[in-house]
Each structure stands twice: as structure tokens, then as C-alpha cells.
Amino acid sequence: MLSRRALGWTSAVAMTVGLLPAAAVGSSRSNRNISEARTVTNHKLSETRKLINITGTGAVGLVDGRIGARSVHGAFRDVGQFTNSGTEIDRGTEFDGRGSRSFVQHLDLAVNNGRVTVTGTGTWTGGTGAYRHARGSFKLSGGGPIPGVLTSHLKGSISY
């Protein structure tokens, strides 16, 4: 009986120790398996951006809002391309504590009495961290003085 117990201990220890190197060496493989098995969830997104141009075509700003039930506070940067009078395509990235999410947005701009009014739509095109493989779409509206800080509100969804 003693020898059987000793055998049981030895087997258990061998099995346990045997697993450790595999876990350490094969951690990247485990991670890949986990990421392949990840579940994608769709979240409502509501944000306020405060932004200002810093170069001829680039803008930076603050991002505050909610993704699902979670508050987000971060920053963003984008680069715009004017397609013709009054329309613009921006490509940029929003950052917060959980990672980054990239977007493309199409804007219609109307200038009146020294103020610009902006409306548009956008899509999420990927990201890093929690927002890896982010997808979804949003609508955007806002405005502000020219030159000056523009405030825009985003509403939409993002899945990651």
C-alpha cells in the first residue's frame, strides 16, 4: 500500500512538473488558442471628442464617453484628406487604457458665420489590446469655431 501511495505521489509530481515546461514554453501557443476561441461582443458606443487641428491635415483631441457600461477616457489623433468642397475623409486612432481602436470617417462640413458644422459616418477598422479586431460603425455630429476647438458626438456600436 505504501509503495502504491508512493507511486501515486511520484506520478502526480511527474505529471505536474511535466506540465510546467510545456506551459512556459508553449505559452504563445496557449495564447493563440485562447484568442482563437475568444468571443466577440457588440457594445454600444457613445463618445464626446474635443479636437483641434495641429497641422494642415492632422487633428488631436480628447475622448470621453462610454463603451457598453464602461467609462472611457483617452485621446485620439487623425489625418484628414479633403476629397472635394465640403467633404473630408479622416483616418485615425482613438486610445484609452484598454488599447487603441482605428477608424475611418467620412464627414460633411458646412461653414457659416465663422463656425463649422460637421456630420458624418465612420467605421472601426481594428485595434490593439481589448479592441483587437474591432469592427462596427458610428454616426458623428458636432461643430465649433474656426479656428478653435471642435466638439463632436459619436454614437454607434463596436464589436471586439
Added chain:
Amino acid sequence: MSNRRSVLTTTSLVAIGLSLLPAAAACKTSALHQISETRKIITIGTQGKPGTAGFRVMKAGTLDGTIGATQMHGALRTLDKPLGPGRENIDGTEFDAGGFRSFVINLHYMITNGRTIETGTGRWTGGTGAYTRAHGTFKIGGGGPVGGVHTVRLIGNLSMERIDGLSPRAH
């Protein structure tokens, strides 16, 4: 009885072994890296009443540079607290693809011919992702037109935990 004890012992050992697995897989190392950045920063707005202790200036900007040999591109936001003529304390956060890192800066500035010239020292105070428990120190220097875009160079070091799959990278 003896069999039951043996089964219990074996089960306990397997449980102990399995409990070690996450620790082995999530092995973290801390390393010191040189950090070099160019920030382009502009004022976005203010908080509180000017002249009171709660008054802050909100700023945002882009950052581009390197951590060690790795390129990094991101954005930042700060809350600047005026301390008196030519002095500010800055609380801020830099974001990039690897996570965020928080910092504080003791800034000195002077205004000449419509331009601000600023110098200061700062330290990292933590973060998330690749920058969890980030610490280290840096120096900054730069300037720009009053009310316009300021270009600031940052040079220093950054100690961060390196976790596989979460590293700063070009984005």
C-alpha cells in the same frame, strides 16, 4: 482509508501543480529602456475658475518616438496646474498601442516675443498593458507660439514590465 488518503494527496498535488501554471505562463520581466519622444501639444480647454486652486488647463497632443529600439506612435492628454509665474505642474497620460503610461512634470517656462520656451523634469507613475508599474525619469524641452502648437522633446528612461503580446509598436 489509505486509498482515499492517497487519492486526496494526488489530487492536492495536481491542484498545486495546476495552480502554478498561470504563474508560469504569465511570467513578467522588468527592464529599463531609453525613451525619446517628440510631442506636439495644444490647449483644448480649461477646468475650474481662473485664479483658484482648482483651475486646470486641458491639453492634447500627438507623440512619436522610440522606447528602446521600438518605434511608438500615440496620443496624450494632460491637466496643467499653474503654480505661479513661469511654473506649472502637469499630470498627464500618454497612450500608444501597448497601453498607457501616466506621468507628472515640473515645468518652467518663459514667454518671449509671443513664444513660450519651456523646460522641465518628470517621472513615470504607472500605467496599463505593457506599461504596468512603469517608472523612471525624463527631461523635456521645447516651446511654440502662445496659444498654438508646442513641440516638445522628451528624453529619459522608462522601466516597464514586458508581457508577451503587449509591446509598444508602430500603429
